[in-house]
Amino acid sequence: MAKLEESLKAVETETKATKKEVVRSNLELNRTKEEKESLSTEMDQIVDAIMDEHENGFNKDLRQVALLAPDLDLSYLTMTHDVIDGKLVPMVSLEEKMESVRNKKHRSWMDGMKEFDIISAKRAGTNPKSSNGV
Structure with missing residues (x-):
């Protein structure tokens, strides 16, 4: 007991x-x-x-x-466009860029930024490597 x-x-x-x-x-x-x-x-x-x-x-x-x-007429210029291969094209917004980086928590900040550049180039219809001069 x-x-x-x-x-x-x-x-x-x-x-x-x-x-x-x-x-x-x-x-x-x-x-x-x-x-x-x-x-x-x-x-x-x-x-x-x-x-x-x-x-x-x-x-x-x-x-x-x-x-x-x-x-010079500046009315067509916006901060959501960029010049790629001599053309004014819509880009991924900074908000979309930051959201993309936030959603890739397992990746580094720079990887998220590189992904943004690739997405932007694809939207512009260009080769991602050619858009940044590499």
Whole structure:
């Protein structure tokens, strides 16, 4: 009977330790989820800032061109197009680019950017390697 009580106490002690570990793990999981959400929000804010600066830079360039060539019609120029093989073609938007990079978590940032260049070139109907001069 003493061995049975001793065995029961050992199981109870182990159960308490396991419960404490589960509580500790759940707390850590919750902290990790909160940190992930915070980092995701921060990343979205950074992407928004990048997109804003990209647009601001484009508009600044347009104003400079308008100053230097006032008779030139700039209405057809947009920041969502690029010149590839001498043609103005629609490109993957920066938002699509960032989403593509976000969805490739197992890959590096540069791999995501390279993939963006390939997608853009395919949309333009050009060889991906020729669009970047390689």
